[in-house]
Amino acid sequence: MQSQFYTRLVKGYVDKTLTKEELAVFFDLLSKGELESYLNEDMDRAIKEKVALKKTGSNWSLLKYAAILLLLGFAGYYFIPGGVKTNEGTLAVLPGYKHAVLRMADGAEILLDTNHREEILTQSGIVLSAKSGEGLVYDLTKLNIAQKENLTNQYSTLETPKGGTYQLMLSDGTKVWLNSASKLKFPLLFSGNTRSVEIEGEVYFEVAHRKMTPFVVKSRDQEIKVLGTVFNINAYANESLVKTTLVEGSIAISTGAVSKVILPGQEAQVGKHTINVKQVDVAQAVAWKNGYFKFDKLTVSEIMRQVERWYDVEVVYDSAFRDELFVGKIQRSAGIAELISIFNEGGLKVTLKDRKLRVTNGK
DSSP states (O other), X not given: OHHHHHHHHHHHHHHTOOOHHHHHHHHHHHHTTTTHHHHHXXXXXXXXXXXXXXXXXXXXXXXXXXXXXXXXXITTSSOOOOOOOOOHHHHHOOOOEEEEEEEOTTSOEEEEETTOOSEEXXXXXXXXXXXXXXXXXXXXXXXXXXHHHHTTTOEEEEEEOTTEEEEEEOTTSOEEEEOTTEEEEEESSOOSSOEEEEEEEEEEEEOOOOTTSOEEEEETTEEXXXXXXXXXXXXXXXXXXXXXXXXESOEEEEETTEEEEEOTTEEEEEETTEEEEEEOOHHHHHGGGGTEEEEEEEEHHHHHHHHHHHHTOEEEEOTTOOOOEEEEEEETTSOHHHHHHHHHHTTEEEEEETTEEEEEEOO
16 A cells, blocks of 8 residues: 555656645655655656656755656656756767767778768778668678688778767678777678677677677677677776676676676676676666666766766866765766756766866765
């Protein structure tokens, strides 16, 4: 009965149907932290269209709760949200978008962005196209035997800058998504007993199944071997661990003399000659690929490293900054002014000037 009552209170707030007496009960329960799980359910439902962020823990203020609900799209009911003070820096900073640089084996560079929709290059029998929804696609069907032999050991590199993301289909049919500030080195044509690529940054793979030819991914401090599976690798240089999260199938991870196999829903966290396997929220690990930031008890500094890469800004912290935990889900298409507003409503003080975000704890 209690859960039904709490659910009705939250739904009544969303639907703007609570009486004054019910509203008093609603805020009393908010202040005690008893509606958190019910609000989380509503956030998951509403996030398809809106954004949300909140600080974890029991020390919630009514203002922070109200801010969360407003950000979910419930404004105009009981509260009026405050505006964001913008400046020239704020207006100049935009969220990332689809763009990358392709460096060919011969040194040629091709700039890729959302404007490419048709065939962009035919070279030595290789046809490159950037199709809507598929990203860069290699078509090797027109190659003859001699041309294929000439491609042996020839590698290209796809690289996204800060504020960039891009998708690629390799010659074996494997689909690859690159997050911002990431790099993929790959052969134009796979040959031999393995299909091997190298990455930096964060990359999501949907590996085409080839029973006799394992797919190998080399990144900082680790090597991954699979036959056909779906997984995400976070191997940014400024992250303390390399994290590989498995969505489907199974993968074998090795670092030095240590090797482990992980299963769907698990994440391998690789340090110097160590592999720690944990059960994790896969949705959080792959949220970037689906157009979101998703935070499940992440520190502010962990969140801000993602913000730096996506908005191409520098984040600095007040000397008295306390690194607290947050949870939430935010669309990556949100402008930085909107993001600053969310953080400020969530209990931080975030300001932007000349592409530099300054972060301190709120009062």
